[in-house]
Amino acid sequence: MAQTGDAGFSEGDLEAATTPAVFARGADYVRYVRALRVTPGQARASVQAKRVYTVEFTWDGDRVAGDCTCPYAADRSFCKHLVAVGLAVLDHHNPNHSTVSAEGADSVQAYLSHLSHDELRSLVQELAVLSDSGQRLLATRAATATGDSDQIAAGFLASARQALSIRGFVDYRRSFEVANDADTWLDEVERHLDGSPEAADGARSALEYAVKRLRTITLRADDSGGSIGGACQRAADLHSRSCLEGRPDPSKLARWLITFRTTSPGWPETPLEGYAAALDDKALTMYRRGVEKYAAQDQDDRWSSFAAIQMQLELADHDEDVDRAVEILSQGEHPAYGSIIDRLRAVGRTREAAAWNDRAIQAGRLSDRPGNQYWLYVPDVLAALLADGREEDALELARSRFSSSPTVTSYGHLLDLADQLQVREAQQRWAIGLADERCQRRGNADLLVSLHLDQDEVDEAWQAHERYGVSSLWERLANAVAATRPREAADLYRPDLARVLLVTDRRNYETAAEYLTTMRALYAQVGAEREIDALVDDLKDQYRRRPSFLAELARRQLTGLTGD
Secondary structure (H helix, E strand, O other), X not given: OOOEOOOOOEHHHHHHOOOHHHHHHHHHOHHHEEEEEEEOOEEEEEEEOOOEEEEEEEEEOOEEEEEEOOHHHHHOOOOHHHHHHHHHHHHHHOOOOOOOOHHHHHHHHHHHHOOOHHHHHHHHHHHHOOOHHXXXXXXXXXXXXXXXXXXXXXXXXXXXXXXXXXXXXEOHHHHHHHHHHHHHHHHHHHHHHHHOOOHHHHHHHHHHHHHHHHHHHHHOEOOOOOHHHHHHHHHHHXXXXXXXXXXXXXXXXXXXXXXXXXXXXXXXXXXXXHOHHHOOHHHHHHHHHHHHHHHHOOOOOHHHHHHHHHXXXXXXXXXXXXXXXXXXXXXXXXXXHHHHHHHHHHOOOHHHHHHHHHHHHHHOOEEOOOOOOOXXXXXXXXXXXXXXXXXXXXXXXXXXXXHHOOOHHHHHHHXXXXXXXXOHHHHHHHHHHHHHHHHHHHOOOHHHHHHHHHOOOHHHHHHHHHHHOOOOOHHHHHHHHOOOOHHHHHHOOHHHHHHHOOOOOHHHHHHHHHHHHHHHHHHHOOOXXXXXXXXXXXXXXXXXXXXXXXXXXXXOOOOOOOOO
């Protein structure tokens, strides 16, 4: 196992991100990592043990993070699968980690250097037959080495057919293997695109085949992990590149593009901007007529209607026809406010953009989350109002948002605006007063605690708890006050400790033991760990008929006062 690597992080960073037990299990799971793909700062893989989980591991220097589809990671915990993929990344980067030792590698080099031409050729042929991908790679490179465009195209197409010769339904576990085979073939295509301008034209027909074939395979697969779909999109991206870097027949490309898009289930994405530079005026006119004909048809499903609108919008953007784009984006039950405003602002039509901003406010199409063109992101709306000199309208909107939905997000938006207007103290006092009234009615301090902790106001959060009691946010509050109120922080664990022990379950026993370990460490800060030891003794007596729970306590060395 590699200790460090060129990735920028180390095993120690992975250990620090989780518990020792989880790290140990993750180290054991490295052997189950499949289809690892590493790019700068990111790696994707599947971990295929008893179940299959999809993992996206990221790092920035020594900071590691990621997402996994397993239940443990659902609460943003750093799971054993993330550890396993992280360790696999280190193995991938570490030049000293190999199935062959450095001494062995030197001996291999020495052996190869003494082989004759015929012996090397025989060895390559012998190695190639050991795997299908090896044979495809050799055949493809042999075709490209000829320099003959027809042979290059035939070689790529033949290898694509072999790599994607999948029949029948592909289950979830097998989907990763299929995607890995596709990505291996696409790696070879990309290598040739990087190394030779002639390869763009030679690979195009094979990429067209691959895009359509992968689309068909995905439709007949359980691709809930998205691995085959990802390969399909990658093939489409490489096809676009081959068109832009090569010299395709413009009319033939226009026909292919319109046919592919009008028969697509919505993916992969093949936007016009990825092909427009390869289309001449005649081909673009041909494509435009195809879009118009498709848009004029009665669409059978929602996707087809959306696809037609999207293709029309792409043409409007290509023509730099903002009025036509706004007309298209205004169709339907709700206009695409964000996209409309972006286009108007881009061409300096700020008054019209402001009018659309007001229309969205009146329609209530505001969101606390960015990224949806049919909703406007609240901070963007507030900024637009300020830019128009409408400070009172902005403040009224921010207060209204918090009043109707008092959350950490709406509170943050209000305070950010108040800072800009230099009225923070008054607005914060108003918001906290409103939140206090709600906490009093609900009988818990969760809202106040969340607002105060978001602003790093730990003492105020504790005072809110003392007034009304904390409910679902008890653990977050415990972590916040652990340094200044260790005993009180530990006592916040007691209600949930009792709750998890109501149900006989191994995972609940692990949670209870983890709580007790944390509580003992907190009590130790004030020299009162014996109180937790006494609690452990009481629990051991109360649950003496639960050997799994007692074993978990022993594993954590929670022996209590008795020491047995």
